[in-house]
Amino acid sequence: MARWQPETTQRLVVAAVDLFTEQGYDATTVAQIADRAGVTKSTFFRHFADKRELLVAGQETLSRLLAEGITEAPANATPLDAVAAGLERASATMGPANRELGPRLKAAVAASTELQERDALKNVGLAAAMTAALAARGVPDPVAHLAAELGVLAFKRGYAQWSEADRDDEEGLAPHALAALRELRTATASLE
Structure with a gap:
């Protein structure tokens, strides 16, 4: 070997x-x-x-890319617009290998409590990176936390849709993650 x-x-x-x-x-x-x-x-x-x-290979890189996208968003961007910029930045690095791995990884995590726990910790780490980047932009703490959690959820939903989509669909991950963020933004409006 x-x-x-x-x-x-x-x-x-x-x-x-x-x-x-x-x-x-x-x-x-x-x-x-x-x-x-x-x-x-x-x-x-x-x-x-x-x-x-x-399970968390690449988490540091993903966290960094999400935070960089948020940091580099226009100064007048709303917190969710900044999160969208982070999603775009991170999604740009996801290629065919990530897409092919998605369904198998999802099945492996679903079958193991230990992997589910580790996946949850990964999500906490991603949210923390986005929360810190939003806070550095002056976003108040509760808003930064909520926007970051929505960002993690959008990333996960977008990744699942992208990895399970028709392989003839050559769109990258970004359109799927951004569509998921738009859906979540709309859903939050119905909470009141």
Whole structure:
């Protein structure tokens, strides 16, 4: 097995999701994931602390991109318009590999309580990054928190729609995430 190959992280994530789907999260070992990805077990641990962390590969980058988009939104942007800018920035980095992984990842998470818990923590981290970026723009705390939570929900809904959409649809993730944000914005108006 080669120790250092390009795209090792991506191969490990794909191998893990495939194994989680095939045999379940609990039955999958780190050794099996490493073997399927064509790396050593020690290489696995250079990239991830444990198999649960595979679920959040790229979370730091995603959080950073969401926050950058919010920060760089026009000064007169509403909080949700700034969140939309963050969604556009983050969505631009999602390619075909992310799209193909979506349904399998969703199935793996649905089948494991431990992965559901880790997914929830990931969402908290994304919301925190967006909340901080909105607060830095001077958005009041409750509004920043609500806008960030809507942003996370829009991202998740948009990602699910995009990954399950017809493969002939060559639109990227951004239109799906922005449509989900518009739907949520409309839905919040009906709360009163």
